[in-house]
Amino acid sequence: MKLATLKGGGRDGRLAIVSRDLRHCLLVPGIASTLQAALDDWESVAPRLAERAAALVNHAHADVMPFDAAECAAPLPRAHHWVDGSAYVNHVELVRKARGAEMPASFWTEPLVYQGGSDDLLGPRDDAPFGASISRPKSR
Secondary structure, eight states: OEEEEESOSSTTOEEEEEOTTSSEEEEOTTTOSSHHHHHHTHHHHHHHHHHHHHHHHTTOSTTOEEOOGGGBOOSSTTOOOEEEOOOOHHHHHHHHHHHTOOOOGGGGTSOOOEEEOOSSOOOTTOOOOOOOOOOOOOOO
16 A cells, blocks of 8 residues: 655645555545544554555546646655664764864763754655855956
């Protein structure tokens, strides 16, 4: 079963089941309006989604529509922030040494973590907005 989040319908998009060949999809607001809602109640929702996915194979549902990946948002457009604990201490030591900074002894015994923001996720075919380029003075 393939799921996608389509743009529109609010900040969290709209949940759709996508055919295996990626040619058709089906919105399922009566089951779960968003992927986050489906995940929050997965045990109850998954069998119903699987049933609809089976119907999608034969286009047996009246609401089947063409699937366009350009209409996809990020799967979880407003995913919760996350914490990463994968900092390698020897890398941290080298970076600090290059800056002339002392390596605190506690870094070897206490976990290193950082919080990452995931509240501005792009869809698979969205343009990545970058700031204006810096203009450089013309050489004489």
